[in-house]
Amino acid sequence: MEKIDRYPFFVEPFHVDFNGRMFMSVLGNHLLNAAGNHSQRRGWGIGALNEHQHTWVLSRLSIELEEMPYQYEHGEIQTWVENVIRLFTNRNFAILRADGTPYGYARSTWAMIDVETRKPCDLLTLYDGDILRYVVPEEECSCPIAGHGKFRFKAPKLVRTIETHYSDVDINGHINSIKYIEHILDLFPIERFREQRLKRFEIAYKTESYLGDCLSFFVEEADGETDVEVRKDSGEVVCQAKVQFV
Amino acid sequence: MEKIDRYPFFVEPFHVDFNGRMFMSVLGNHLLNAAGNHSQRRGWGIGALNEHQHTWVLSRLSIELEEMPYQYEHGEIQTWVENVIRLFTNRNFAILRADGTPYGYARSTWAMIDVETRKPCDLLTLYDGDILRYVVPEEECSCPIAGHGKFRFKAPKLVRTIETHYSDVDINGHINSIKYIEHILDLFPIERFREQRLKRFEIAYKTESYLGDCLSFFVEEADGETDVEVRKDSGEVVCQAKVQFV
Secondary structure (H helix, E strand, C coil): CCCCEEEEEECCHHHECCCCEECHHHHHHHHHHHHHHHHHHCCCCHHHHHHCCEEEEEEEEEEEECCCCECCCEEEEEEEEEEEECCEEEEEEEEEECCCCEEEEEEEEEEEEECCCCCECCCCCHHHHHHHHHECCCCCCCCCCCCCCCCCCCCCEEEEEEECCHHHECCCCEECHHHHHHHHHCCCCHHHHHHCCEEEEEEEECCCCECCCEEEEEEEEECCEEEEEEECCCCCEEEEEEEEEC | CCCCEEEEEECCHHHECCCCEECHHHHHHHHHHHHHHHHHHCCCCHHHHHHCCEEEEEEEEEEEECCCCECCCEEEEEEEEEEEECCEEEEEEEEEECCCCEEEEEEEEEEEEECCCCCECCCCCHHHHHHHHHECCCCCCCCCCCCCCCCCCCCCEEEEEEECCHHHECCCCEECHHHHHHHHHCCCCHHHHHHCCEEEEEEEECCCCECCCEEEEEEEEECCEEEEEEECCCCCEEEEEEEEEC
16 A cells, blocks of 8 residues: 555635635645545544544644645645654645645644543554554655644734534534634635735644534734634633734 | 536535534535536536626525435435526436435526626527527426425514624625525524434525625524525625425
8 A cells, every 4th residue: 555645636616715716724624534535545544443442633734835726726635644653643745736736735743542531542552553654754755844833822812702503513513623724714804815825824723612612712913923722611722723824 | 418417426524514414505515516517518617608708696596305415425416407497597406325316306596697787698599599408308307306485584583693704705705605505504503403304405595795794694484494584784685595404
């Protein structure tokens, strides 16, 4: 089995913004599908894992683009496992045009948890370390974007509170990972998208939120980036994001 | 060129609700893609039309299902033109399982407008009535669900007002046809989806709304159905929907 997987995509008309560029949330969805397929085909998919009481949990996702795919374009996502660090594995992505040149790249970090205890598992020993067979070292396949950034909130400002509804929830009853991306980008005034380009989007998933939770969005600008923190009613941090327009 | 087109679909994990069933909004998106492809391949696509200053406008969409596709299922949408009535054309859809049995059906009604004057065109004479070559009469291909229903609002009740944001807007700067479906279904309490099944969803698009418009949702229950009216700040009706749970 090859170590690198290919996931073709097509930029559908209802998946583009007013600039004709694919929504970042849609790209995020494609990346997660590509990751799921890659795992599934190697026996590490959610279905197989659930039989053994394990499941993947997405911890970080960072996407950086030179250009966002345009309406009706065809492209391909390539994905591979960069490394395994006991409780975490890093999976990278190349987002390619039909001619093979890159729109951009993405990095993601995942943990495997036991569905009963909710504790992370040691990936190096789980299933006799089977996942290590699929690692593609950096020198073989590079992902030329910076690693996940750090969040340093000093005095973030509450900018919006929303209720969550039917469309926000996934099959596990959690607020859908992709929906957070939509809600976070909806915080920005339209002029940002009109005058600038969304170059980099990072998200760090901290804890689950559920249908009916109110989500509060706190924002802090620093060094040309916008950091966003999403909190539940309880004040607990659900996720954090870093958004860079250029 | 065959008169009936086939559009395969796969039920992606982030496209299902908490019951594991595909979101109605996602199905709506697939139907519109299938319609777009069918038109495009026959020279009636948006791209070709824009060169002649014409564009399709969706007026009505009614979907009725015995079962909503479940996560990871593969299916196919078949679509064809049922008839042409001067300023409107009716396009039908069959939504089929991998084994060819129907999940359900859908009906849609479209007008062709001149992009300058915004006036509807006579489809029987436009391009020498080319569209008539693709009509599949009812006796050849049936769509066994009721036609579009009537709306009779007596005393609808305002239940929610929302602001519109970046993610709501399509390439034309209009609120995305699919997003209305999401916002409308988000009006229902989760128990409706938990205890009942969304059998039929109808929407009638009346006028465009734009980024920054506030949308107000008015609801009226009648004969086991819920009618929803969406209005802009001005009070103008943007769209109406009819939702039936069983």
